[in-house]
Amino acid sequence: MNTTIAQPLIALCRFLPTLALGLIGGGIAYWLRMPLPWLLGAMITTTAASLMGLRLRSPGRGRKGVLVVIGVMLGSAFTADMSGDLLAWLTSLAIMLLATAVMMLFSVWFSRRVAHHSMDTALYAGVPGGVSAVTGMALDSNADLRVVGMTHAVRILILLAAIPPLLSGIGHVSLQPTGMSLDQWLWLPSPKDAAWLAGAGLLGAWLGQRLHLPNALLFGPALISTGLHLSGLTHASLPPSLIAMAQVVIGVSVGVRFAGTSLAEVRHTLIMATLQAVILLLIAIVAAWGIHALTGVSLAAALLAYMPGGAPELSLVALSLGIDPAFVTSHHLLRITVLILVLPLLLHYLKRVHV
Structure with a gap:
C-alpha cells in the first residue's frame, strides 16, 4: 500500500478506540440530558481516562478536518437578514481587547511572581486563546512547553465545565439537548x-x-x-450527526491533552493553571456584565465572546446553543489576530525591562 495513504489509515485506526470512548461518553451524557452532551461527555470521559493512566491517541489530522467543518458551520450563522447594532458590536470589540490586556497583565504577573515560571513560559502560557498558534510560537522560545500546554488545556477544561452553570444562572438560555428522531439525526x-x-x-x-x-x-x-x-x-x-461528531472530536481533543500526566508530577502546574484560569474567567464575567449593562448586548453571547481561550470550542458552543455565533466568532477572531501580532513585541519588551 502507498505510504502516503497507509500512514493516515494507521493513525485513524489507532485513534478509533479514543473516538469510541468519546462517543460513549457523549451518548451517556445525551441520555442523561446533560447540557452540551456530546462535547462535555466526550471531554469528561477522555480526561478521566487520561488522568487514570490510559494512553489515548490524539485526533491528529482528524482535528484539522473538524476545524474546517466548524468553520463552515460558523459561516452559516451569517445571513443576509442579520440585524444588530453596529455601535454596540464595535464597543464590545473594544472592551474585549481591553479585557484581554488586563488578562495578559494578570497572567504574566501570576506566572512570574506566584508560579515562578520563566518569562517565556509566563507569556505563552498566559495568552487567553489561540492554543495551537501560541504553542507553535513557543517552540522557537525558551518556554517550558509542558507548562504552556498544560495551562491552556486546564483553562479550556475549566471554561467548558463552567459554561452550563453560568448560562443557567443567567437564565433565558435553554441548555437541555433537544430530543431528535432518527430521521432528524440522519438528515x-x-x-x-x-x-x-x-x-x-x-x-x-x-x-x-x-x-x-x-x-x-x-x-x-x-x-x-x-x-x-x-x-x-x-x-x-x-447535518445534526456531523455537528455532534464535531463536538465529540473537540471534546476528545481537550481530554487527550492530559494523556501521560501524573498528578503527583504536575500537581504544582495543575494548581497554578487552575487558579489562573478561574481568575481569568472572573475577569471575563465582569467585562461581559459591563458591556451588557452598557449596550444591552446579550450577556450569554458576551460571556462566550470574552472567555479567555478556545476559539473552536467556544464558537462551537455558541453554534450548538444558538447564542449569536457570528458575534462570538468575530470577537475570538479579532483577539487571536491581535495577540499573534503583539506577542513577539511584548516578549521583547518584557525581557528588556526584566519583569
Whole structure:
C-alpha cells in the first residue's frame, strides 16, 4: 500500500478506540440530558481516562478536518437578514481587547511572581486563546512547553465545565439537548447544498493558509461560508450527526491533552493553571456584565465572546446553543489576530525591562 495513504489509515485506526470512548461518553451524557452532551461527555470521559493512566491517541489530522467543518458551520450563522447594532458590536470589540490586556497583565504577573515560571513560559502560557498558534510560537522560545500546554488545556477544561452553570444562572438560555428522531439525526442537505458547503471548506482551508490567517483551517472556511450565506447562494446548514461528531472530536481533543500526566508530577502546574484560569474567567464575567449593562448586548453571547481561550470550542458552543455565533466568532477572531501580532513585541519588551 502507498505510504502516503497507509500512514493516515494507521493513525485513524489507532485513534478509533479514543473516538469510541468519546462517543460513549457523549451518548451517556445525551441520555442523561446533560447540557452540551456530546462535547462535555466526550471531554469528561477522555480526561478521566487520561488522568487514570490510559494512553489515548490524539485526533491528529482528524482535528484539522473538524476545524474546517466548524468553520463552515460558523459561516452559516451569517445571513443576509442579520440585524444588530453596529455601535454596540464595535464597543464590545473594544472592551474585549481591553479585557484581554488586563488578562495578559494578570497572567504574566501570576506566572512570574506566584508560579515562578520563566518569562517565556509566563507569556505563552498566559495568552487567553489561540492554543495551537501560541504553542507553535513557543517552540522557537525558551518556554517550558509542558507548562504552556498544560495551562491552556486546564483553562479550556475549566471554561467548558463552567459554561452550563453560568448560562443557567443567567437564565433565558435553554441548555437541555433537544430530543431528535432518527430521521432528524440522519438528515442530509441536498447534493447542490452539500457541494456548496464542501467547496467552502476546501477553498476556505486553502485560502486561510495562503493568507496566513490565525487558526487558518477554522477562519478560512468561515470567511468563504459567510460570503456564500450572506450572498444568498446557499442557506444550507450541516447535518445534526456531523455537528455532534464535531463536538465529540473537540471534546476528545481537550481530554487527550492530559494523556501521560501524573498528578503527583504536575500537581504544582495543575494548581497554578487552575487558579489562573478561574481568575481569568472572573475577569471575563465582569467585562461581559459591563458591556451588557452598557449596550444591552446579550450577556450569554458576551460571556462566550470574552472567555479567555478556545476559539473552536467556544464558537462551537455558541453554534450548538444558538447564542449569536457570528458575534462570538468575530470577537475570538479579532483577539487571536491581535495577540499573534503583539506577542513577539511584548516578549521583547518584557525581557528588556526584566519583569
